[in-house]
Amino acid sequence: MKTFAPILIVVVALAAIPLMVHSNVLLNFLVVALMIALAGQGWNILGGYGGQYSFGHAAFFGTGAYVTAVLQVRYGINAWIAFMLGILGGALVGAVIGALSFRSGLRGSYFALVTLAFAEVLRIVASVAPITGAGVGTLVKLDLSFAALQFESRAAFYWVILTLVAIALVITHVLERSRFGAWLIAIRENEDAAMALGVDTTAVKLGAMVISAAMTAAAGCFYTQYFLFVDSGIAYGTWMSIEALLTPIIGGIGTLFGPLLGALTVRMLGEIARSVTGDAPGLDLVVFGCVLILVVWFMPRGLAGAVADLARHLRRPKHVSATREMSRG
Amino acid sequence: MLSPTILLSAILNGLLTGAVYALVALGLTLIYGVLHIINFAHGALLTAAMFTAYFAFKTVGLDPYVAVFLLTPIFFFLGYALQRFVIGPASHGDDRNMLLITLGLAVIIENTLLFAFRADTRTIELPYAFATINLGFTFLAVPRLLGLIAALIVAATLWLMMNRTDVGRAIRAVAKEKLGAELVGIDVAHVYAVTFGFGTACIAVAACLLIPSYYVNPTAGNAFVLIAFTIVVLGGMGSVPGALIGGLVTGVAESLSGLFLGESLGQIGIFLTFIIVLLVRPRGLFGARA
Amino acid sequence: MAEPLLVVKDVSRHFGGLQAVSHVSLTVHQGCITALIGPNGAGKTTLFAMISGFLKPSGGTIRFCGEDITGEPPHRLARRGIARTFQIVQPFSGLSVCDNIRVGAHLHYRSRDEAGRVANEVGREVNLGAMLDRPANTLTIAGRKRLELARALATRPKLLLLDEVLAGLNPSEIREIVPLIRGLRERGITILMIEHVMQAVMSLADKVFVLAEGRIIAEGTPPQVATDLSVIEAYLGRGAAMRLGAGHVR
Numbered sequence: 001m002k003t004f005a006p007i008l009i010v011v012v013a014l015a016a017i018p019l020m021v022h023s024n025v026l027l028n029f030l031v032v033a034l035m036i037a038l039a040g041q042g043w044n045i046l047g048g049y050g051g052q053y054s055f056g057h058a059a060f061f062g063t064g065a066y067v068t069a070v071l072q073v074r075y076g077i078n079a080w081i082a083f084m085l086g087i088l089g090g091a092l093v094g095a096v097i098g099a100l101s102f103r104s105g106l107r108g109s110y111f112a113l114v115t116l117a118f119a120e121v122l123r124i125v126a127s128v129a130p131i132t133g134a135g136v137g138t139l140v141k142l143d144l145s146f147a148a149l150q151f152e153s154r155a156a157f158y159w160v161i162l163t164l165v166a167i168a169l170v171i172t173h174v175l176e177r178s179r180f181g182a183w184l185i186a187i188r189e190n191e192d193a194a195m196a197l198g199v200d201t202t203a204v205k206l207g208a209m210v211i212s213a214a215m216t217a218a219a220g221c222f223y224t225q226y227f228l229f230v231d232s233g234i235a236y237g238t239w240m241s242i243e244a245l246l247t248p249i250i251g252g253i254g255t256l257f258g259p260l261l262g263a264l265t266v267r268m269l270g271e272i273a274r275s276v277t278g279d280a281p282g283l284d285l286v287v288f289g290c291v292l293i294l295v296v297w298f299m300p301r302g303l304a305g306a307v308a309d310l311a312r313h314l315r316r317p318k319h320v321s322a323t324r325e326m327s328r329g
Numbered sequence: 330m331l332s333p334t335i336l337l338s339a340i341l342n343g344l345l346t347g348a349v350y351a352l353v354a355l356g357l358t359l360i361y362g363v364l365h366i367i368n369f370a371h372g373a374l375l376t377a378a379m380f381t382a383y384f385a386f387k388t389v390g391l392d393p394y395v396a397v398f399l400l401t402p403i404f405f406f407l408g409y410a411l412q413r414f415v416i417g418p419a420s421h422g423d424d425r426n427m428l429l430i431t432l433g434l435a436v437i438i439e440n441t442l443l444f445a446f447r448a449d450t451r452t453i454e455l456p457y458a459f460a461t462i463n464l465g466f467t468f469l470a471v472p473r474l475l476g477l478i479a480a481l482i483v484a485a486t487l488w489l490m491m492n493r494t495d496v497g498r499a500i501r502a503v504a505k506e507k508l509g510a511e512l513v514g515i516d517v518a519h520v521y522a523v524t525f526g527f528g529t530a531c532i533a534v535a536a537c538l539l540i541p542s543y544y545v546n547p548t549a550g551n552a553f554v555l556i557a558f559t560i561v562v563l564g565g566m567g568s569v570p571g572a573l574i575g576g577l578v579t580g581v582a583e584s585l586s587g588l589f590l591g592e593s594l595g596q597i598g599i600f601l602t603f604i605i606v607l608l609v610r611p612r613g614l615f616g617a618r619a
Numbered sequence: 620m621a622e623p624l625l626v627v628k629d630v631s632r633h634f635g636g637l638q639a640v641s642h643v644s645l646t647v648h649q650g651c652i653t654a655l656i657g658p659n660g661a662g663k664t665t666l667f668a669m670i671s672g673f674l675k676p677s678g679g680t681i682r683f684c685g686e687d688i689t690g691e692p693p694h695r696l697a698r699r700g701i702a703r704t705f706q707i708v709q710p711f712s713g714l715s716v717c718d719n720i721r722v723g724a725h726l727h728y729r730s731r732d733e734a735g736r737v738a739n740e741v742g743r744e745v746n747l748g749a750m751l752d753r754p755a756n757t758l759t760i761a762g763r764k765r766l767e768l769a770r771a772l773a774t775r776p777k778l779l780l781l782d783e784v785l786a787g788l789n790p791s792e793i794r795e796i797v798p799l800i801r802g803l804r805e806r807g808i809t810i811l812m813i814e815h816v817m818q819a820v821m822s823l824a825d826k827v828f829v830l831a832e833g834r835i836i837a838e839g840t841p842p843q844v845a846t847d848l849s850v851i852e853a854y855l856g857r858g859a860a861m862r863l864g865a866g867h868v869r
Binding site for chain 1: 672697702703712721
């Protein structure tokens with residue numbers, strides 16, 4: 001139980017922010033950062049703990065976003081239910097892609113490629129299918145009521161996304177300490193050795209994929225409720241696939257708070273880039289690309305890893321925690 | 330409903346398009362065959378090469394078919410430098426890191442172009458760009474026919490290089506058994522860089538051939554990258570003849586699915602082929618075990 | 620006599636045109652240490668891969684505890700009680716020694732604490748007690764071999780497949796590990812080992828099978844096999860037995 005204390009502290013601290021700060025700009029920044037953190041938290045389960053790098057996580061984000069939007073707009077379904085179904089839809093897509101990929105034994109580059117391809121297929125289909133509004137996209141009607149999961153105050157949205165992030169953190173931590181988690185990490189480290197020790201690697205990877213997809217889909221569902229508009233580029237575009245992997249890598253791949261740290265950092269970098277150069281399109285992504293390369297090159301364990309290294313230097317070198325090391329000597 | 334003429338025309342045009350796809354794929358398959366990673370920066374590099382060819386034409390009036398002789402060595406050295414000084418050192422030898430680094434490069438290149446040149450689509454106009462050869466039942470565009478010829482020449486050159494030269498032998502040694510090659514004194518980092526250089530050189534050739542009949546914008550390369558991946562997987566990772574044949578087959582597949590499903594869904598034919606091949610026979614038609 | 624624990628019957632495996640293993644039959648009895656020896660390229664590792672589920676045989680059957688296990692995947696075999704080590708050690712390098720072993724323990728223990736306790740126990744058994752909290756990639760090669768062993772032991776196997784566990788160890792390290800392996804037999808664990816270190820084979824094995832060019836060319840107790848003509852020729856070349864002296868005839 002006490003191992004959950006860090007999560008509690010972080011969540012409570014974050015929850016207190018809207019009580020002290022009233023700037024809409026800051027709150028908006030935090031809302032978006034938390035949404036990206038949630039998407040990254042999802043990627044981290046499969047990529048960070050499981051070592052399977054997906055380059056197409058937008059497939060789940062977009063499915064969550066579209067399902068939530070379309071169910072409300074075309075079928076009049078209640079927003080909260082549409083939200084849940086959106087998460088379910090994302091999980092389903094994850095199950096399908098995972099089943100197809102892992103049963104065929106796809107690993108490494110091939111897996112990254114196939115996920116990229118699936119996301120692209122979904123994007124193209126969404127850009128022409130009438131149900132998603134094709135090129136025009138889907139607009140959700142403004143209805144500032146609790147029942148419609150829309151709020152007047154930004155703080156309310158903030159607490160919603162924070163709750164989702166908190167749930168994701170708890171799920172991740174439970175996973176970290178469970179047998180399933182130990183198996184998943186073993187697969188990341190050495191899949192063949194894991195098999196020899198009795199790990200059903202296909203089943204475990206599939207399970208991780210479903211959890212991962214559900215989390216990222218939740219971020220997509222939230223996107224719909226917050227921005228009230230979604231189209232194929234927003235839903236399934238590569239920007240989200242990149243942000244979903246960028247945030248855990250920068251923050252600390254395979255760690256609990258990595259995605260959160262990474263999301264805040266990435267968003268801050270984006271803001272700085274934008275303030276320096278105006279609204280020129282593309283520059284923030286250039287910065288992200290550079291940061292990705294620099295982090296992989298010089299700080300493979302991300303910010304969380306760097307902090308852990310620092311802490312270890314200051315402490316007596318007695319207990320060595322088995323944190324993830326990406327560079328092999 | 331669909332006359333054999335239309336079908337044949339679609340197939341022929343698919344072959345021509347496929348030839349250029351094959352050129353792009355040749356570079357990718359070479360890099361995969363030797364470095365064993367998928368170069369996610371391939372599409373962005375293609376876009377960069379296309380922009381270079383475009384501006385060479387716009388500023389000094391350099392004809393793309395002439396520019397190709399200049400751009401190819403330049404891009405060879407660019408690729409060499411990228412692998413030798415960025416990708417190699419940054420990955421610390423881990424394949425997964427290499428994926429991320431090439432992805433990062435792709436993002437940087439593509440968005441730098443976007444930032445510098447906006448998203449506008451540009452084209453160049455060559456006086457003979459619309460020249461066609463009349464085959465009686467259909468017309469074949471001259472630039473694309475040149476593309477087919479160039480693809481065959483490049484493929485043949487690559488094959489000769491790999492099988493008849495010392496450099497090629499070193500490359501094949503490293504591809505097969507890196508540790509062994511190192512032990513006999515081959516400079517693996519250099520070989521990797523040379524291979525990457527050849528890969529980007531192929532991109533430069535493809536870019537110059539595409540420019541007369543294709544548009545250029547910061548995401549133009551992306552349209553080709555997934556197609557190139559499909560070809561490489563279909564033809565077999567690391568196989569030069571596989572990339573050539575795979576390219577032609579993919580071109581025809583796209584042309585036919587465009588015919589039956591309409592333009593916008595034509596691309597889907599490619600991705601679905603890609604996914605199916607990956608799932609069913611990942612080593613493709615000619616490749617070694619994945 | 621009870622049915623043998625492992626019965627490999629007429630097993631073959633080819634890769635394209637290459638016949639790696641050809642109609643091999645062998646039996647392993649409960650509580651014995653059985654050795655599989657042979658010159659390099661004989662097909663020993665291929666045979667191991669088939670017994671441990673990493674390769675499907677092209678022909679023949681494998682029975683374990685009376686049940687047909689031919690072609691079953693590794694994780695299913697682990698649950699049945701077949702564990703293996705790898706010739707080239709495969710530690711989970713980013714994890715601590717204890718966490719490495721814990722993965723094996725999790726096969727039978729769901730809770731993290733219980734599996735951790737078992738991992739500690741097993742770690743101490745193989746003399747890695749002092750290193751439990753260290754990262755696995757700080758171990759020496761001897762340590763890594765012991766880690767391989769510990770991981771496999773944590774799955775509580777009935778049959779332990781050791782793939783050249785002594786390779787790369789110096790004589791004093793070998794002297795340390797041999798009693799460990801003997802101790803496993805005392806505990807009732809059956810062992811099938813591929814080995815090149817002959818002194819260990821001679822002192823440990825109850826029965827030896829000799830594989831050459833994909834076929835079993837001899838079987839018997841260590842002394843029997845050591846004086847077998849065909850075995851000598853397989854290792855030293857045609858006519859070597861003659862050259863060494865006609866006295867060595869079976």
